[in-house]
Amino acid sequence: xxxxxxxxxxxxxxxxxxxxxxxxxxxxxxxxxxxxxxxxxxxxxxxxxxxxxxxxxxxxxxxxxxxxxxxxxxxxxxxxxxxxxxxxxxxxxxxxxxxxxxxxxxxxxxxxxxxxxxxxxxxxxxxxxxxxxxxxxxxxxxxxxxxxxxxxxxxxxxxxxxxxxxxxxxxxxxxxxxxxxxxxxxxxxxxxxxxxxxxxxxxxxxxxxxxxxxxxxxxxxxxxxxxxxxx
Ligand code: MN
Numbered sequence: 001x002x003x004x005x006x007x008x009x010x011x012x013x014x015x016x017x018x019x020x021x022x023x024x025x026x027x028x029x030x031x032x033x034x035x036x037x038x039x040x041x042x043x044x045x046x047x048x049x050x051x052x053x054x055x056x057x058x059x060x061x062x063x064x065x066x067x068x069x070x071x072x073x074x075x076x077x078x079x080x081x082x083x084x085x086x087x088x089x090x091x092x093x094x095x096x097x098x099x100x101x102x103x104x105x106x107x108x109x110x111x112x113x114x115x116x117x118x119x120x121x122x123x124x125x126x127x128x129x130x131x132x133x134x135x136x137x138x139x140x141x142x143x144x145x146x147x148x149x150x151x152x153x154x155x156x157x158x159x160x161x162x163x164x165x166x167x168x169x170x171x172x173x174x175x176x177x178x179x180x181x182x183x184x185x186x187x188x189x190x191x192x193x194x195x196x197x198x199x200x201x202x203x204x205x206x207x208x209x210x211x212x213x214x215x216x217x218x219x220x221x222x223x224x225x226x227x228x229x230x231x
Pocket of ligand 1: 029030079081110197199200
């Protein structure tokens with residue numbers, strides 16, 4: 001088959017200890033999964049209602065990248081997140097069954113045009129422009145679930161130019177990995193290649209051209225993103 005032109009391909013993520021890469025199918029993101037972050041955004045976490053937004057797979061880039069400050073914002077924010085890589089079909093699975101779908105974990109940044117998100121909230125319009133755009137999902141290599149072990153009190157933190165801004169423990173998540181997968185699987189037929197960004201803790205904030213974002217989840221590869229001048 002001949003194609004009229006090439007389009008950007010979804011990224012593949014390296015897997016620690018594996019020769020083959022993990023191709024990204026879809027990117028799901030969880031909103032408000034840490035109590036302290038919900039409060040800083042002016043909301044209370046509702047334990048009964050997790051909710052989601054998506055990013056286009058071509059929006060993903062690997063950790064270590066340098067990206068231009070994006071157009072259309074004057075308040076570009078970092079959100080450090082714990083990522084789940086899905087390695088098996090999951091449709092209407094229970095919380096107990098959900099663990100079988102987890103291939104591994106990675107560190108991620110859910111980069112956000114916070115001003116456009118505020119506009120969208122105010123006007124009750126969709127979030128796409130605030131969340132789903134080029135270079136807005138930054139991911140590290142995947143660590144396989146067996147090499148990571150149980151999710152618990154591991155520290156997750158993010159610094160800008162070396163100054164710590166976000167600092168939490170994975171067990172501070174309102175919804176854990178299995179609960180998220182189970183709930184999401186009642187809306188989507190999850191399949192290998194899907195990834196989930198599980199929400200950000202308190203301390204989100206703006207970055208500007210010249211800033212270097214570094215972050216780490218204890219037990220996973222560290223993440224890094226450099227913000228260059230706008231194009
Ligand atoms: Mn987020």
